[in-house]
Amino acid sequence: MTNDNDGWRTKMEPPPRGLRPVGNSTLPQRLGAASSRGPRGQVALKPGRSPLDWARLRNSGENLRGVSFPGPLRVSSEELAKHKSKDDAWTVLGGKVYNITPYMEYHPGGESELLRCAGRDGTKLFQLTHAWVNYEVMLDKCLVGFYVPH
Numbered sequence: 001m002t003n004d005n006d007g008w009r010t011k012m013e014p015p016p017r018g019l020r021p022v023g024n025s026t027l028p029q030r031l032g033a034a035s036s037r038g039p040r041g042q043v044a045l046k047p048g049r050s051p052l053d054w055a056r057l058r059n060s061g062e063n064l065r066g067v068s069f070p071g072p073l074r075v076s077s078e079e080l081a082k083h084k085s086k087d088d089a090w091t092v093l094g095g096k097v098y099n100i101t102p103y104m105e106y107h108p109g110g111e112s113e114l115l116r117c118a119g120r121d122g123t124k125l126f127q128l129t130h131a132w133v134n135y136e137v138m139l140d141k142c143l144v145g146f147y148v149p150h
């Protein structure tokens with residue numbers, strides 16, 4: 001049988017099972033049954049909210065930390081817990097506190113998934129979902145400071 005389509009990348013289909021990235025089966029179950037998400041739970045991002053657009057915003061010089069103090073802050077668990085809404089969301093990844101508010105609309109997994117780690121330490125959830133994502137680079141300009149739980 002011939003097939004002049006050169007593979008799954010040119011068709012709007014998920015890759016064959018054996019080629020999917022690690023982590024598929026570990027996606028924490030929270031996604032609705034019938035949804036408009038992609039095969040790995042991706043959402044359709046608004047125009048102007050692609051990963052490239054995020055890279056541009058990161059490099060724009062805009063303050064994405066959401067705090068005016070120029071240096072890194074020491075953040076307690078009490079303080080962290082205050083930042084759990086869509087308009088004011090912080091999370092901890094690997095001991096670092098990030099303001100994830102500006103990233104909301106850019107998250108390929110959607111805002112609701114991202115909000116699950118808001119106001120708390122998101123390290124475990126993040127690693128379970130997509131350990132291959134380089135958050136340190138992606139969120140470098142969103143660094144609020146360091147987590148000092150006690």
Ligand code: HEM
Pocket residue numbers: 021027028040041042043091100107108109110113114115116117122125126129130133135138139
């Ligand atoms: C600040 C934290 C986070 C960052 C920077 C981030 C970043 C990303 C990136 C770059 C992707 C695309 C991955 C790819 O194409 O391989 C993605 C996808 C996704 N994320 Fe996140 N994410 C974060 C937190 C979370 C959390 C807490 C959850 C769920 C509890 C989550 C759920 C998802 C899902 C379901 C996808 C789509 C599936 C996929 O692309 O593999 N993310 N995220």
